[in-house]
Amino acid sequence: MARYTGRMSKRYDQYCPVAHALGLVGERWSLLIVRELLQGPKRYTDLAASLPGIGTNILAARLKELETCGLVTKHRLDPPAASMVYELTPYGLELKSVMRSLALWGLRSIGPPTDEEDFAPGWLYGALDTVFAPSAPAGSFEFRIGSEVAGIVDGEAQRGPIEEPDVVLEAGVEAFYWLFVERRWKGVKVTGERELLEQLLDAASAPAPAAPALV
C-alpha cells in the first residue's frame, strides 16, 4: 500500500492509525469532497457546486492535498469533452467504509429532514451505495423517494429504475427518514416482498456484526 511520508498540512505527532488517518482526511471539507467523489469522477466546478460554502481556494488546496496523499487523481477527459475530472484512487475508495460508519452514527442524531430541497441530486444513490448496499441481502430493491429513483441489485447500488424488483418502496424523504432511521412504517408504500426490506434495514442497523464464530 502506498505510504505517504511527505508533509501533511496539519498532522498530529503520534504513531496511531487514527491520528494518521486524520492527518490525511481530517481537515475541514476533506471528507465531504471524498463523499462527493464516491459517486464517481467529478469536475472542479461540480464539486464546488455540491459543497456550498467551501470557497474556491480551499477546494483547490484540499484537492491538491488529497492528490499528493494518493487519495485522488486528476485526469483529462477523453477528447469530446476535454475537461478535467477528479477521481478517487483505490485507496481513496476504501474510505467508503469510513463514510458508512460515520453516516450510520450521524443518522442517529440528525433528526428528520425539514425541507425536500435540502437534498442534492443523486443523494439516494449515494445513500444506497455507501450505507445500505454493503450489508444488503440478496434480491433487488427499487426506491422512489421524492423525485429520486435508485435501487440495489444483489448488493450493488444502481441509479434509476430497477427491472422487475423484488420490492419497491415509494415515499417522501421525510417518510424515508422515519423508516430507515426510526423504523416507523408511516407514509410509505411498499410493493412486493416487505420482509426483504426489513432484512435490509436490520442489516444496516447492525454495522458491527457480532463475532461470527460466537453466534
Added chain:
Amino acid sequence: MARYTGRMSKRYDQYCPVAHALGLVGERWSLLIVRELLQGPKRYTDLAASLPGIGTNILAARLKELETCGLVTKHRLDPPAASMVYELTPYGLELKSVMRSLALWGLRSIGPPTDEEDFAPGWLYGALDTVFAPSAPAGSFEFRIGSEVAGIVDGEAQRGPIEEPDVVLEAGVEAFYWLFVERRWKGVKVTGERELLEQLLDAASAPAPAAPALV
C-alpha cells in the same frame, strides 16, 4: 440554495448524515479525545498528557463542545479521590465503530513504527478493544507486545494477562505491525493455536463483510 443567512463558522450547511457527524466530531482534536475516552473515563490532565501539543484552551473548548453535543459527561469521582473525570455517553461510545473504520483504513498507509517509545501506555488494549475485538472469533488470546500485555476473551478485550489462553503472541511492536498489517510472520513467537490467530487477522482485514445472504 444556501438559505442560512446567519453566522455559522463551523458546521456544514447540508442535510447529510456525514456532514452532520463531522459537525459534531469533525473539528481538530475531537476524535482523538474520543479515542482517549474509549479507554475509559479520564481526567483533564491525563487527557492533556496523552494528546501532545493540544493546548489547554483547545482541550477545554473541545470537552465543552462534546459535552453540549451529548457525547461526553463530566463527573466528580467518589469521595476518596475528589477529582473530575470525563466519560463518554452511550452515543459517544458508539463512535467506536467509526474509530475502527478509520483505524483500519489508516493502518494501511501508516507504515511500520520506528520507535518503541512512540507508544502510549494502554495502546495495545485500545487497539484490541476497538479494532480486533469487534470481529474476533470465539476463543482467548493473549498478546505480549513490547512491555504491554492484554488480550481478548470471547470477543472482549481485557487488560493484562489472560488465564489459560488458547493462543499467545509475543513480539515487539514492529513485528506486531508486520504481522497485523502486512501479514508477515517474522519475529513473532506464537504459542498455542496459531490458526485462531489467523482467523482473528482475517476477520479484521474484512471489516465490511460481504452481504451475508449472498454467500
Added chain:
DNA sequence: CCGCATCCCCAAAGATACTG
C-alpha cells in the same frame, strides 16, 4: 465557462502565563 490564484478579513488554533 472552467480551473484555479490572489487578496482581505476575521475566526479558530497554538503557545504560554496565570489563577481558584
Added chain:
DNA sequence: CAGTATCTTTGGGGATGCGG
C-alpha cells in the same frame, strides 16, 4: 489539578481576477 486569560499565528470564507 483544572482550567481561564491573553497574545500571536494560522487557516478558512468571500469576493474578485485572470489565463486557457
